[in-house]
Amino acid sequence: MNAPEPTDLLGEIYAQWIVEMTRYPDMSIELLRIIFDDWQRATAEPANVTYENTTVGDVPGIMAAPVDHDPDRILVLMHGGGFALGSAISHRKLAGHVASACRARAFVVDFSLAPEHPYPVARDEGLAVFNALVSAGHRPQDITLVGDSAGANLAISMTLRLLADGATPPGSVITMSPWLNMENNGATLESNDATDFLIAREGLQANIDRYLIAGASPTDPFVNPLYADLAGFPPLYICAGAVESLLDDAVQLHALAEKAGVDVTFVVSDDMQHVYPFLAGNHPQADAEIAAIGDWYRAKSTLHVSA
Numbered sequence: 060m061n062a063p064e065p066t067d068l069l070g071e072i073y074a075q076w077i078v079e080m081t082r083y084p085d086m087s088i089e090l091l092r093i094i095f096d097d098w099q100r101a102t103a104e105p106a107n108v109t110y111e112n113t114t115v116g117d118v119p120g121i122m123a124a125p126v127d128h129d130p131d132r133i134l135v136l137m138h139g140g141g142f143a144l145g146s147a148i149s150h151r152k153l154a155g156h157v158a159s160a161c162r163a164r165a166f167v168v169d170f171s172l173a174p175e176h177p178y179p180v181a182r183d184e185g186l187a188v189f190n191a192l193v194s195a196g197h198r199p200q201d202i203t204l205v206g207d208s209a210g211a212n213l214a215i216s217m218t219l220r221l222l223a224d225g226a227t228p229p230g231s232v233i234t235m236s237p238w239l240n241m242e243n244n245g246a247t248l249e250s251n252d253a254t255d256f257l258i259a260r261e262g263l264q265a266n267i268d269r270y271l272i273a274g275a276s277p278t279d280p281f282v283n284p285l286y287a288d289l290a291g292f293p294p295l296y297i298c299a300g301a302v303e304s305l306l307d308d309a310v311q312l313h314a315l316a317e318k319a320g321v322d323v324t325f326v327v328s329d330d331m332q333h334v335y336p337f338l339a340g341n342h343p344q345a346d347a348e349i350a351a352i353g354d355w356y357r358a359k360s361t362l363h364v365s366a
């Protein structure tokens with residue numbers, strides 16, 4: 060059976076990447092990083108958002124600030140890219156759309172990448188940002204961690220680390236197409252292989268090997284949150300595309316959260332690819348999803364007003 064043709068810009072971009080990576084299988088990690096910064100091409104420029112290259116807690120990134128943002132509330136966005144690719148640049152416009160929907164600033168963390176900086180460097184740099192915001196006067200409950208794909212793994216791991224250390228966790232966590240299973244054996248890796256234009260088991264394993272090069276176990280709960288106890292976890296939002304190969308990770312995370320009594324919302328969008336909110340401004344389902352994230356975020360934020 061032939062694979063379906065892409066029906067949106069994100070699918071087209073993913074299909075183009077796969078063609079080039081197949082044509083040049085020995086492509087360097089440096090060149091892959093340049094290619095993956097093209098992720099932003101799927102996203103329209105958000106209106107009324109300013110950007111600043113800055114540092115928080117000595118960690119570089121880009122601060123996206125909608126004109127109508129609440130200065131007390133901030134999102135910390137951990138970008139996707141398999142822990143080895145992606146950047147604040149690739150995710151700048153996505154952050155602007157999410158920040159606008161939430162009416163909060165968003166700091167896109169330009170964390171150090173694997174394999175040069177394997178686990179737990181990226182997670183700990185994200186925590187340095189979180190702790191610096193708290194030290195600057197932000198209440199933890201007014202900080203929300205956001206992550207897509209591998210960045211969702213980092214956002215969840217950061218929260219688990221804070222809980223394990225007895226620290227106050229963020230007010231909420233938002234995940235888009237989370238990649239959590241470092242054993243690389245999720246059910247939809249097979250069942251959705253023909254419909255996912257980006258994710259393949261071999262590519263995931265290459266990124267796992269880069270991320271865990273220092274010897275961390277793929278079943279360590281801070282590496283693979285599907286082995287974690289989510290008791291005490293803050294409100295959690297999960298969205299994923301119905302045709303993507305990592306859908307099983309989102310399904311399992313939802314079940315794990317429900318088992319632990321977490322306030323969790325789970326959305327699966329028909330016919331959508333991996334991290335489909337990247338289509339913000341260019342596709343109605345992406346726009347609807349980002350609007351839903353904003354509604355959810357503001358509803359959860361009101362719970363902390365008098366806390």
